[in-house]
Amino acid sequence: MEIDIAVIGGGPAGATAAKLLSRAKRETVLIERNLKNEKPCGGGILSKAFKEFDIPRQLIKKRADAIRIVSPKGKTHDISLGAAFLAIVHREEFDAALRMAAVSEGAALLEGTLTDIQHVNGQSALTIKTAAGDTSIRARHVIAADGVNSMIVKKMFGRFPRRVYTAHEIHSVESESDLSGRCEFRFGSVTPPGFYSWIFPHKDGISIGTGSEHTGEVDGYLDGMLRDSGLSKGQRRGYFIPVWDGSLYYKNGVYFVGDAAGMVLPFTYEGIYYAMRSAEFAVAAVLKNKPGLYKKLWQEKYRKRYLLMRALQRYFLKNDARMETLVSLYDNPHIREASVRLWTQDDVKINLIGGFTALIKKYGSGR
Numbered sequence: 411m412e413i414d415i416a417v418i419g420g421g422p423a424g425a426t427a428a429k430l431l432s433r434a435k436r437e438t439v440l441i442e443r444n445l446k447n448e449k450p451c452g453g454g455i456l457s458k459a460f461k462e463f464d465i466p467r468q469l470i471k472k473r474a475d476a477i478r479i480v481s482p483k484g485k486t487h488d489i490s491l492g493a494a495f496l497a498i499v500h501r502e503e504f505d506a507a508l509r510m511a512a513v514s515e516g517a518a519l520l521e522g523t524l525t526d527i528q529h530v531n532g533q534s535a536l537t538i539k540t541a542a543g544d545t546s547i548r549a550r551h552v553i554a555a556d557g558v559n560s561m562i563v564k565k566m567f568g569r570f571p572r573r574v575y576t577a578h579e580i581h582s583v584e585s586e587s588d589l590s591g592r593c594e595f596r597f598g599s600v601t602p603p604g605f606y607s608w609i610f611p612h613k614d615g616i617s618i619g620t621g622s623e624h625t626g627e628v629d630g631y632l633d634g635m636l637r638d639s640g641l642s643k644g645q646r647r648g649y650f651i652p653v654w655d656g657s658l659y660y661k662n663g664v665y666f667v668g669d670a671a672g673m674v675l676p677f678t679y680e681g682i683y684y685a686m687r688s689a690e691f692a693v694a695a696v697l698k699n700k701p702g703l704y705k706k707l708w709q710e711k712y713r714k715r716y717l718l719m720r721a722l723q724r725y726f727l728k729n730d731a732r733m734e735t736l737v738s739l740y741d742n743p744h745i746r747e748a749s750v751r752l753w754t755q756d757d758v759k760i761n762l763i764g765g766f767t768a769l770i771k772k773y774g775s776g777r
């Protein structure tokens with residue numbers, strides 16, 4: 411079978427790409443290995459995404475209007491998100507709805523697993539394993555949206571992107587009143603270095619988890635967090651989150667988007683919104699038949715933000731003293747307001763980014 415565009419992976423990145431390509435009347439097949447997949451994820455998305463990507467608000471299971479940050483010594487700040495909020499979605503339902511939006515724009519949806527990809531005569535030759543047997547597809551363009559364990563990246567580059575390992579559990583809690591309306595981020599030596607631990611509202615109670623670049627550390631830290639929260643060990647799920655390095659956009663007819671390209675915002679580790687954004691930019695490049703446009707659009711919009719967030723993460727999450735400083739910074743209302751703007755708004759320009767850089771320099775001295 412020959413096709414114009416094959417999108418591999420039906421998560422937020424792939425489903426968004428398939429929707430926008432089909433809307434532009436390009437022949438698109440969206441290939442997802444498991445239509446009932448529930449991606450391990452906190453499911454937190456900034457509210458602006460619902461308007462920008464025309465996502466039905468019924469998919470919001472819970473909402474957080476504030477975040478709580480907790481320092482190594484237990485200092486706590488509750489920070490209101492102002493007009494924005496963090497919507498909590500259930501990933502199985504959310505991803506299925508995004509795929510259905512692609513189908514209603516005209517995309518074909520195939521349940522199958524990509525098992526091989528070859529570059530042949532300027533096209534991609536794909537082998538797809540389905541319940542009915544193997545199928546071969548030739549595609550002019552491929553969107554690689556197959557997530558952090560991307561077989562396309564592994565096959566074409568011989569490696570996976572750098573990754574952080576996470577573990578989390580869902581707990582039903584008797585009274586959620588303590589957490590409702592808030593997402594909690596904990597910093598310090600109770601969490602692995604370079605990362606944070608989280609307690610988020612979840613459809614079925616709370617999601618509690620943590621992560622580290624050192625796989626072996628994570629379970630012990632999560633055990634400690636559960637003990638601190640008075641919870642006993644439950645059903646644990648582990649999964650990777652990519653670490654952004656900004657190197658992967660396009661090769662040989664294949665556009666890399668979302669987690670497959672490592673497009674997760676450093677420090678906060680938000681990936682859903684940026685997966686959808688990267689898909690949008692890759693689609694613009696496909697439609698103009700200018701592969702270089704994808705990198706250009708992405709860099710214009712997000713490179714500075716990502717570099718800043720990576721610098722903040724590297725500096726502040728280095729040790730307990732710096733994490734204590736980080737939380738103390740939020741005593742200052744200007745810093746609270748500026749952080750919320752930086753986090754929740756896309757149109758924040760260099761002056762704010764410059765302001766944050768100055769802060770790092772100021773607080774960087776002597777520690």
Ligand SMILES: Cc1cc2nc3c(=O)[nH]c(=O)nc-3n(C[C@H](O)[C@H](O)[C@H](O)COP(=O)(O)OP(=O)(O)OC[C@H]3O[C@@H](n4cnc5c(N)ncnc54)[C@H](O)[C@@H]3O)c2cc1C
Nearest residue numbers: 419421422423443451452453454524557668669680681682
């Ligand atoms: C524990 C945890 C918590 C997180 N919490 C948040 C959060 O609260 N907010 C946030 O914004 N981000 C969060 N993230 C990150 C977020 O989950 C990802 O960044 C996001 O899902 C990326 O979307 P994607 O479409 O690129 O990839 P994915 O959502 O991983 O989708 C990839 C899809 O490809 C399919 N697939 C894979 N291989 C193949 C194949 N060979 N053939 C066919 N299909 C294939 C998979 O089944 C999957 O459906 C979290 C991640 C983890 C691990």
